[in-house]
Amino acid sequence: MSAPFKAYQITKDDDGQKVIFTELTEEDLMDGDVTVRVEYSTLNYKDGLALTGSAPVVRRFPLTPGIDFAGTVISSANPRFKENDQVILNGFGVGEVHSGGYAEIARVSGDWLVAKPEGLSSRQAMAVGTAGYTAMLCVIALENHGLKAGDGTILVTGAAGGVGSVALLLLSKLGYRVAAVTGRPEEADYLHSLGAAEVLERQPFSEKARLLGKELWAGAVDVAGGNTLANVISQTRYGGAVAACGLAESMALPTSVAPFILRGITLYGIDSVMASLEKREQAWQRVVEDLDLDRLETMVNEISLADLPAAAAAIMAGSVRGRTVVKIG
Secondary structure (H helix, E strand, O other): OOOOOOEEEEEEEEEEEEEEEEEEEEHOOOOOOOEEEEEEEEHHHHHHHHHHHOOOOOOOOOOOOOOOEEEEEEEEEOOOOOOOEEEEEEEEEEEEOEEOOOOEEEEOOOOHEEEOOOOOHHHHHHHHHHHHHHHHHHHHHHHOOOOOOOOOOOEEEOOOHHHHHHHHHHHHOOOOEEEEEEEHHHHHHHHHHHHOOOEEOOHHHHOOOOOOOOOOOEEEEEOOOHHHHHHHHEEEEEEEEEEOOOOOOOOOOOOOOOOHHOOEEEEOOOOOOHHOOOOOHHEEEEEHHOOOOHHOOOOOEEHHHHHHHHHHHHOOOOOOOOOOEEEOO
């Protein structure tokens, strides 16, 4: 039997879901053709849902949560990777239906892995994490739409969270004027430090949207859904675009076709879970090129595996800002 390693496991019985901190061996790992020694993971909103049981994110039991990780290949039967390669994992149902990053060792399909680009450490890769990688996909979508710095203000909702914070860093470095929406006005100084030109309170965006509001934004990155996304769409200028990547407020979208057929607005759905390898590699390379890693570090809070339950409760309470990196190894 292989040596034991530390891991979280989520189990479920008649009394409900339970999270335990335990020891596993490689014999407990799920199928896959690449085995990785995990060095860092992160805490994302979806991880908070899984660890607290606030939503049925985990659909197979027992399972190790953690939707992303970075580490070093221990062994590989996949031709893309060999021993000692540095890799990153995001999505593909890891932490939901396949055991994930909250363990010292993980086994996954090599088709789910991206080679860690030069210029990033494993810790920096997870400081970016799924949230930052998703933010990069949003920025690329707005760029592909044709939006350029100088075209007008880009709105970012949920700006103090993981996706929003990295989106602010990226957009401001690329020269865009950015407005940040937050439900935590006490974070205004933090948001300005990341590049926000103005900070707006969330409450007006949470109210029922007009079908067509005043044209304010050239484009937007939205993590909320619901009334917030409906208001963002109704306030986007003619020909503008919104990249939607989250549902922190709601899965609903209470709007009409009016902004789309009268103003030519485009709504881009951003899927970070099943994105193609080509999109993933492009996003991670752009992270190296366009993200200010020194400023990224100012938004990072590092915790240990043992700290995860309390951190998960905090992210569900909306009291976590920026990025939470989990040191695994």
